[in-house]
Amino acid sequence: MPRGRNPEETKRKILAVAEGLFLEKGYDNTSIQDIVDGLGGMTKGVIYHHFKSKFDILQQIVEVNAPDPAEHIWIGENGLEKLQNAFKEAFTNFRRQELAYSGAIVVRSPRLLGEQYLDMFKYSVPRLQEMVDEGVADGSIVTDFPKELAELIVLTLNVWVGFQMFTLSKEELKRKLAFIKLTFDGLGVPIISDDLLTTTYDLFDYLKKDD
Numbered sequence: 001m002p003r004g005r006n007p008e009e010t011k012r013k014i015l016a017v018a019e020g021l022f023l024e025k026g027y028d029n030t031s032i033q034d035i036v037d038g039l040g041g042m043t044k045g046v047i048y049h050h051f052k053s054k055f056d057i058l059q060q061i062v063e064v065n066a067p068d069p070a071e072h073i074w075i076g077e078n079g080l081e082k083l084q085n086a087f088k089e090a091f092t093n094f095r096r097q098e099l100a101y102s103g104a105i106v107v108r109s110p111r112l113l114g115e116q117y118l119d120m121f122k123y124s125v126p127r128l129q130e131m132v133d134e135g136v137a138d139g140s141i142v143t144d145f146p147k148e149l150a151e152l153i154v155l156t157l158n159v160w161v162g163f164q165m166f167t168l169s170k171e172e173l174k175r176k177l178a179f180i181k182l183t184f185d186g187l188g189v190p191i192i193s194d195d196l197l198t199t200t201y202d203l204f205d206y207l208k209k210d211d
Contacts, residue, residue, distance in 0.1 A: 079135025
């Protein structure tokens with residue numbers, strides 16, 4: 001590595017090159033040497049100075065592309081609409097979803113799943129509950145269990161759908177979403193809109209385009 005290079009600049013360049021390769025070739029088909037070759041003048045030692053492994057690189061790329069729940073701007077006329085729009089926005093983040101899909105095997109590893117699970121309850125659930133509480137206050141959501149509802153929404157859309165989308169067929173995805181929609185409609189909280197269904201199917205087709 002040339003002397004005087006800014007460490008943060010070096011790290012950003014490694015992430016940028018690796019991200020491009022993961023999207024182009026897929027995580028499994030990209031080696032550390034491929035990343036080195038794309039960096040021009042750097043060595044494996046430089047990469048391992050900043051990252052523990054290829055998996056660590058992927059994890060940090062996904063984290064960089066992940067939205068911060070605390071900074072999310074909610075759009076809608078009431079609590080229910082804000083939730084519906086937030087879910088649609090998440091499923092239209094094709095770039096982040098494609099990065100996760102490129103590393104589908106490791107993304108389902110116990111370590112990463114465990115970390116994501118804990119983060120969901122630490123960051124996502126409280127923010128969702130704020131919108132559920134707002135929906136209860138404005139009448140768009142009817143429930144006596146706002147905290148439990150927020151937890152159920154996060155578990156259902158992230159764990160039961162998000163984490164499994166990589167292994168589902170389109171018919172399986174449609175059945176699962178139809179059941180989830182029926183469940184939340186029955187609870188009086190129709191968070192699964194027709195627009196969200198269309199967006200999710202579009203995402204599925206996009207991720208599977210090269211399979």
